[in-house]
Amino acid sequence: MEIASKYDPRSVEDKWYRFWLEKKLFHSEPDNRHPYTVVIPPPNVTGVLHMGHMLNNTIQDVLVRRARMMGKNACWVPGTDHASIATEAKVVNMLKERGIDKRDLERDEFMKYAWEWKEEHGGIILKQLRKLGASCDWDRTAFTMDPIRYESVIRVFVDLYNKGLIYRGVRMVNWDPKALTAVSDEEVIYKESHSKLFYLRYFVEGEDKYIVVATTRPETILGDTAVCVHPEDERYQWLKGKRVVVPGVNRPVPIIMDEYVDREFGTGALKITPAHDINDYNLGMKYGLESIDIFNDDGTLNERGMQYAGMDRFACRKAIMKDLDEAGLVEKVEDYVNKVGHSERTDAVIEPKLSAQWFLKMSDLAPRALKVVEDNDIQFHPEKFKNIYRHWLENIKDWCISRQLWWGQRIPAYYLTVDGKRETIVAVTREEAYEQACKQFPGVVTNPDQLEQDEDVLDTWFSSWLWPISLFDGIRNPDNEEIRYYYPTDDLITAPDIIFFWVARMIMAGEEYRKAVPFRHVYFTGIVRDKLGRKMSKSLGNSPDPISLIEQYGADGVRMGMLLTAPAGNDLPFDESICEQGRNFANKIWNALRLVKGWSVSDELAQNDDNRVSVEWMEQRMACVLESIEKDFENYRLSEALMKTYKLVWDDFCSWFLEMLKPAYGTPIDSETYGSTLAIFERLMCMLHPFMPFVTEEIWHALIDCRAENVDFKNDAAKLQAVLALNAQQSIMIQHMPVSVFYDPRTLEAFDVAREMIAGVRNLRNSKGLSPKESLELFVKPESGHTPDTRFDGIVIKLANVKQISYVDDKVDGAISFMIGTTECFVPVSTNIDKEAEIKKLEEKLKYAEGFLASVMKKLSNEKFVNGAPEKVVAVERQKKADAEQKIAAIKAQIASLQ
RNA sequence: GGGAGUUUAGCUCAGCUGGUUCAGAGCACUUGCCUUACAAGCAAGGGGUCAUUGGUUCGAAUCCAAUAACUCCCACCA
Numbered sequence: 001m002e003i004a005s006k007y008d009p010r011s012v013e014d015k016w017y018r019f020w021l022e023k024k025l026f027h028s029e030p031d032n033r034h035p036y037t038v039v040i041p042p043p044n045v046t047g048v049l050h051m052g053h054m055l056n057n058t059i060q061d062v063l064v065r066r067a068r069m070m071g072k073n074a075c076w077v078p079g080t081d082h083a084s085i086a087t088e089a090k091v092v093n094m095l096k097e098r099g100i101d102k103r104d105l106e107r108d109e110f111m112k113y114a115w116e117w118k119e120e121h122g123g124i125i126l127k128q129l130r131k132l133g134a135s136c137d138w139d140r141t142a143f144t145m146d147p148i149r150y151e152s153v154i155r156v157f158v159d160l161y162n163k164g165l166i167y168r169g170v171r172m173v174n175w176d177p178k179a180l181t182a183v184s185d186e187e188v189i190y191k192e193s194h195s196k197l198f199y200l201r202y203f204v205e206g207e208d209k210y211i212v213v214a215t216t217r218p219e220t221i222l223g224d225t226a227v228c229v230h231p232e233d234e235r236y237q238w239l240k241g242k243r244v245v246v247p248g249v250n251r252p253v254p255i256i257m258d259e260y261v262d263r264e265f266g267t268g269a270l271k272i273t274p275a276h277d278i279n280d281y282n283l284g285m286k287y288g289l290e291s292i293d294i295f296n297d298d299g300t301l302n303e304r305g306m307q308y309a310g311m312d313r314f315a316c317r318k319a320i321m322k323d324l325d326e327a328g329l330v331e332k333v334e335d336y337v338n339k340v341g342h343s344e345r346t347d348a349v350i351e352p353k354l355s356a357q358w359f360l361k362m363s364d365l366a367p368r369a370l371k372v373v374e375d376n377d378i379q380f381h382p383e384k385f386k387n388i389y390r391h392w393l394e395n396i397k398d399w400c401i402s403r404q405l406w407w408g409q410r411i412p413a414y415y416l417t418v419d420g421k422r423e424t425i426v427a428v429t430r431e432e433a434y435e436q437a438c439k440q441f442p443g444v445v446t447n448p449d450q451l452e453q454d455e456d457v458l459d460t461w462f463s464s465w466l467w468p469i470s471l472f473d474g475i476r477n478p479d480n481e482e483i484r485y486y487y488p489t490d491d492l493i494t495a496p497d498i499i500f501f502w503v504a505r506m507i508m509a510g511e512e513y514r515k516a517v518p519f520r521h522v523y524f525t526g527i528v529r530d531k532l533g534r535k536m537s538k539s540l541g542n543s544p545d546p547i548s549l550i551e552q553y554g555a556d557g558v559r560m561g562m563l564l565t566a567p568a569g570n571d572l573p574f575d576e577s578i579c580e581q582g583r584n585f586a587n588k589i590w591n592a593l594r595l596v597k598g599w600s601v602s603d604e605l606a607q608n609d610d611n612r613v614s615v616e617w618m619e620q621r622m623a624c625v626l627e628s629i630e631k632d633f634e635n636y637r638l639s640e641a642l643m644k645t646y647k648l649v650w651d652d653f654c655s656w657f658l659e660m661l662k663p664a665y666g667t668p669i670d671s672e673t674y675g676s677t678l679a680i681f682e683r684l685m686c687m688l689h690p691f692m693p694f695v696t697e698e699i700w701h702a703l704i705d706c707r708a709e710n711v712d713f714k715n716d717a718a719k720l721q722a723v724l725a726l727n728a729q730q731s732i733m734i735q736h737m738p739v740s741v742f743y744d745p746r747t748l749e750a751f752d753v754a755r756e757m758i759a760g761v762r763n764l765r766n767s768k769g770l771s772p773k774e775s776l777e778l779f780v781k782p783e784s785g786h787t788p789d790t791r792f793d794g795i796v797i798k799l800a801n802v803k804q805i806s807y808v809d810d811k812v813d814g815a816i817s818f819m820i821g822t823t824e825c826f827v828p829v830s831t832n833i834d835k836e837a838e839i840k841k842l843e844e845k846l847k848y849a850e851g852f853l854a855s856v857m858k859k860l861s862n863e864k865f866v867n868g869a870p871e872k873v874v875a876v877e878r879q880k881k882a883d884a885e886q887k888i889a890a891i892k893a894q895i896a897s898l899q
Numbered sequence: 900g901g902g903a904g905u906u907u908a909g910c911u912c913a914g915c916u917g918g919u920u921c922a923g924a925g926c927a928c929u930u931g932c933c934u935u936a937c938a939a940g941c942a943a944g945g946g947g948u949c950a951u952u953g954g955u956u957c958g959a960a961u962c963c964a965a966u967a968a969c970u971c972c973c974a975c976c977a
Contacts, residue, residue, distance in 0.1 A: 279975050584939040591937035766943045864957040873918050
C-alpha cells in the first residue's frame, strides 16, 4: 500500500467533520452524566470570521472536546447576535445602494428588509466555524432575536420595570450623530486627537472690559448660558454679580462661581453650555441655568444656531471662528491635545445630548455581581481581571438600555394620554397592555391599537446578558429540565474587551434570574496582533483570512499555531509561520503512522528485553507527562499542555521510542511489542485530539484497523471484517481520555542516563567526523561503589551503534572520554587524537568544576549557612562537594593520561 | 490624573512557597547528513550581568523599595 509521504489535511478534514455531524456526536441531551456546558460568545450575525474568533473558538473547542472525552456530557451552544447598530447600519447601506432611504420606509417595511438581509448574509461565520472543527451542538443554534430569545428579553424588561429597576428619564447621554442613537458609556472610545484651544473674549455687559474664556468647541457658544470662575480666584473677583455677553451671539449670561473650575487651566474661566457637556449640565442644574440645545440629532445646527443653522457641527466650528476673528473677539488659538469620544460602532464623534432614555438601575445588581467574583464563585483566568472588574462595578452608573433604532427588541412600553397627561404602561404584549390600560384608566382607550408603543429598541447587550439562561429557555420556563441540567455553565471564553459589556452583565442576570452564577470560570483570551504588535483590523488590512490559512496549513495546523503562542490573557503576536509548526507536526504524526504500518509482525517472535524495557519506559514517560498536563488544564494553561503533548509525541515517541523498537531492515517485530506500540500511539492521539481533532481522528482509525489486521484478528478473517466495519463507525471523539497513573521515576532516570550516553557517543562521532555506520567500543567507569543500571544497555548499543558496553574500574588509555554526572565514558577511536585540543577542552571543564567547587566550599565554610539553612539543603551542598571533587579528580586523571 | 500589568536567549514565553528541575522550552540560528517514516526531516551544537540601582538574607531571576521603558484599563479637566 502506498501512503503519501505528505499529510494532506484537505482530503481529511471535511470528511471527518461530515462524519461527526452524521453521527450527531456534537449533540447533547440531558442525561445522568455530569454536564459540561459552554455557550459561545455570539458573534455578530453579519460578521465574518477573524483571527480573534479563531483563537477564541479554538480554545472553546479544546475544552469541550476534552470534557467530552473525560466522560462529561459536553454541550457547546452556538449562536449569533443581532448587533443592533452594526447590522442596522449595514441594512441602511444596502438600501441606499438600492436607492432606498430608510426615512422613507415604515418600520415594518424596514424590518422586512432587515430580516431578508439577515437570512441571506447572516450566519456565514457559523459555517466558517465548521472549517475550524468546532464541535458545537448545531441543533441548538440560536439567535438573540429568534422567538424564544426575543420573548425572554421582553419578559425581563417587563419584570425589571415592575420591580422598579427600570425607569425612563431625561439624561445627558452619549449621542451618536451618525447612527442617530444613544449609546452606553462603554460604547464610547476616547481617542487622543490634535485639537485647538480657542481663547475667546466675553465682554462685560455695558462695559469695555472683557474676560477671556478658553474652549475646544467654539461652536457650542451658541448654547452658552453662563461663564464660570473659581470663587477664590483673585483675578475675577471684580466680575462677581456681573453679566458677560456671549461673543457673536450677543446674549448676556451670568457669571457664576463654583469650585469645580480648575484655576490653572486656560484662563481659569469656563463657559457653560448645559445642553452639550455633561459637566456643564451638572452645573446648569445646580445653578438653575437655561439649557439651549443647538444641535439636530445628526449633528447639524438647528434653528437656535442663528446664521449657522443647517451647518454640520465641524463646518460651523470653522465658520464661527472666522466670524469671531473678524469681529476681533478671538484672543489667541493654541494647539492642544485632548481626548475625544468616538462611537465604538460608527466612529462618529460622540455628542453629549439631553434626551429621554430608558435606564436600568445598577445600585442593586452591581454589588451582587461583584460579590460572586470576590468570593471566587466565579474565577477569572488570569486573575488580574478581577481588579478591573471590581473597579468598574464600584463606580458603575445606570445602564442606558434604549437605542433609537429599529433592528432589535422593541421596548414594550405603551403610552396613552389621560387628562392631557402621558401615561406609561409596560406589558409583554400590546393586548396585555390594553387590558391593563382598561383597568387602570377605564374608558380612555377602546382598542389596543390606540396605544402608542415606544419607538426605541433595546441595547443589544440587553439580550446577550441573558444568553446563558435564554439559550435553555430559562427565562420563560425557569423550571425546565434543560436549564436545570445545563446551568450554570462551566467555562466562558471571551476577549477582555467585553468584560463590562457582557461578562459583568451576564453575572448580574444570573444572580437576578437564577440566583446562581452563569459560569464558574472565565478565560480571557489575549488580543490577536500582527508581527508589529498592532491590533488586527480591517482598516489596516493586517489580518490574514482565517479560511485561507486553514486551506494552506489545515485547521489542525492553524489551531496548534494559535494555541502554542497564546497563554491566557496574553496578547498573541500572530505570524503565519507559526501555523507551519502545526502543519509540520501533523505531518510528523502522519509519518509515524507510515512507519508503524510498514512493519511486518511476527507471532512467533518472543518479546526481547530491549523491547520490553522500551515499552515500559514509554508508558512511564506518558504517565509522567499526563500528570503534568492534567495540572495544566486545571490551571487553564492550554499552551503549556499542548507543548508538552507535542514534545511527548515528537521527541519521546517518534525520536526515541520508535527508534528504539525499529526492527532491522527486512526483519519483523514481535506482535506483543507491536500491539503495545499501537495502543500507546492510540492513547497519544486521544491526548492530542482536543487540540488537533482532524489528524488524530484519521490516524486513530488507521491504528485501530492496523491492530485488528496485525494483532487481534490476524487469523480470523470473518471477525476481522466485522471489526473493521465496526471501527468505521467509531470515533476518537468519544474515547476515554488517558489519565495519569503511578509511575516509577527511577525507570525514567535510568533512561536519561542511557540517553546521555547515546548523545555523548553521537556527539563524539559528530565532532570527530566518524560515520554513524562505524561501530565503536564503549567503556563505562561508574563512580566507585555505584552499581550501574544496565537495563537500557541494549538500547545504547543499538542507538549509539556501539559493539558492546564494557564496565571498567580504571580509565581507558588512548580513548576519548566524556562524563555523565560522575560516570566516565571512554570511546577508543582509530583516528589520531588531537591531544592538545582534548587537553584544552578538559582544562576548561576543570576550570569550571573548580570554580563550582569553590562556590560550594564558600557556602559550607560559612557557619551561618551550615547552622541556618535546613538540613536537607546542607546535605545537598555536601553531595555537590563530593561530586565536584570526584569530577575534578577524574578530569585531572584524563589530562594526565593524555600528556 | 488614578489604577493594574509586563521587562528572562534573535522571537514568543515557562520558571509554584527564596537553596541541583536555576538559568529553561519551542521557534529561529550554526554544522554535518537526501541513514528506505518524515528535508514539513535526522543528528549534534552555539546562544542570556534574568531591565537598572539599592536593600533584606548565610543565599535573590525569585522577596522589598526606587528608577526606566513598554502595554492595558479607568476618569467630565474646558
